[in-house]
Amino acid sequence: MADQSWLTEFPDMSRRELLGIRKTLDGAYRDFSRAYGDQIEAFFDPLLSFLVWFENLLLNTPWWLVLGVLAGLVYFMSRSWKLCVGVSLSLLAIGYFGMWDNTMRTLSIITVCTFLAIILGIPVGIMMARSNRTQAIITPFLDIMQTMPAFVYLIPVVMLLGIGKIPGVIAVVIYAIPPVIRLTNLGIRLVPHETLEAATAYGATPKQRLFGVQLPLAMPTIMAGINQTIMMALAMVVIASMIGVKGLGQPVLKSITNQYFTLGLLNGLAIVALAIMFDRVSQSYAKRTQKHLGGDQNGQ
């Protein structure tokens, strides 16, 4: 019965073969990171110095000035006093509970990550909307980025760049970029066919079609994507703290290992407060700039 053993046991490869594959791949990657690690790190240097500069700016500016500027920004974006007061109150509470510095660190990295995700994500979304083939190629990658546990793609990033801010940013961007790509693609594809046809019929160039018709009409959907991206970036704060990103994630990590419930709760609530701030402000900004579409529901 010896030959029939594959019926009861899965005919897997031998441990030695598996070890061989792992060694080869790991070795190849290690060699790659040794050979090119410095160049790649140098490539990210401008980003790193910007990150450091921005974080220091937020940390070194007196708290009341930061608070004032943030409140002003919120009002400028949303034109709502209620929102402005709410944001100021929650920031005051955060400061009162001693989480001001960590909140500023998180704020700085999330802001940078969101901008990176938008700058990279919207062009990719546009490319996907232009051809079904591109969409078919990119979609599985987006699925992988969203479902692959963050720790798994942290390994090569850390191997390549060590721990610190840049690997953190890369991890957050990989995790948070899919919504903005997907919804840019979707938004452009949902632009009414006849409207686009009209632009073509009147002699619009491809550029005029994109910037004059497709992007403006897709904007509500794109804004929803940006909103999702911000939320996901905030959700990654704790995981990013495991590879040395300072901010609200680190106290949370510390409370898990030491079972400090209150510390965890407070910092968790601070993350929630940041998330709600970003969400409400970006939503009301989107609503305000898309006012002309308001009548659409009863118009047609």
Added chain:
Amino acid sequence: MDNNSAPLIEIESLTQIFGNTPEKVLAKVDQGMSKSDVLAETGHTVGLRDINLSVNRGEIFVIMGLSGSGKSTLIRHFNRLIDPTAGKIKVEGDDILTLSPKELIEFRRHKMSMVFQHFGLMPHHCVLDNVGYGLSIQGEKPDVWKTKAKEWLEVVGLEGYEDQYPSQLSGGQQQRVGLARALCTDAEILLMDEAFSALDPLIRYEMQTQLIELQGKLHKTIIFITHDLDEALRLGDRIAVLKDGEMVQVGTPEDIILSPVDEYVRDFAKDVNRAKALKVKHIMDRSKDRVVDCDSEDGLNDAFNKHDTLIWTKNHQLQGVVSKNRLAAYQAGQIDSPLLHQTSVKKKDYLQSVLPLALLTDHHLLPVLDSDNQVIGSLSNDALAEVLNPSFDAA
């Protein structure tokens, strides 16, 4: 080339096949394989098959067919929103299929404009920006295109709506914006894809009237798509009937009604209100054997050998309709006038407006005048009854 007599647009053996490899299927379609066989055998859909037509400068050319007949596909070939599988599209003698992308954009900007079934307005632009869209993407200065857009908005009767957004307007108003946008670029050719089909009947009729009025002033060349024969008959100088992607008949409105080439066109024409679609000139008797020109009624006596009633003209001016009995009675001094009646109709009158007159004059003969009030023939109640009877064609 003589610009006035040559057709402005010519389409030659245009075929459109939808599918993955239309070129490979083309030979089979050319051999005349039926639409359903092509679909079953190759999975390709024949959208249009061997379309030939020519559109003259300044006419309203209506393309009519039921949904799925390929009419909206056909109109999208005129400005190459869709490229054909085979065939030629010539505008002023030049094949537009050979245009480079840049030339095509210039062609679309200056030669043709289009009105869409569901308006195709830009929801994020206000009405004024929508009307000026064509000019603004050409790089025209804002104060130039805004002035022009304002003028055209006034023409379509929407002054004061400049700053509204399309979603704030009714369907009829939105299509007026669509029409103003099309006219604003001064393009010579106007493509109208079921432009009035989404509007309710009253507004549709109003828009048709407005289009006819505008066309009287502007003399554009208009390609008009519709599934509504009444609309086609009202607007069209010529009508092309499409069925399953094939051209069934091209002709004037009365050709379509009075001599349909097959069952399909006959069915189409069956429910049409003929009294509203046909004019006196289409059914009048052009022979002059009932018209007698003489200076006094005495000259009429000899003419009463074939008919009992005649039309009497003096120096080609209508005097009236005379009957044999009445003339005899008049000449015997029993009545004051030999005339039965002096009613007449114009050759351009619709049958609908003639019907009451025909019913009131019970002597079955109406003189027909041309625009110079010259008698050019006669209309008999028999001819009227015959053409208005729906079973006329079948008989």
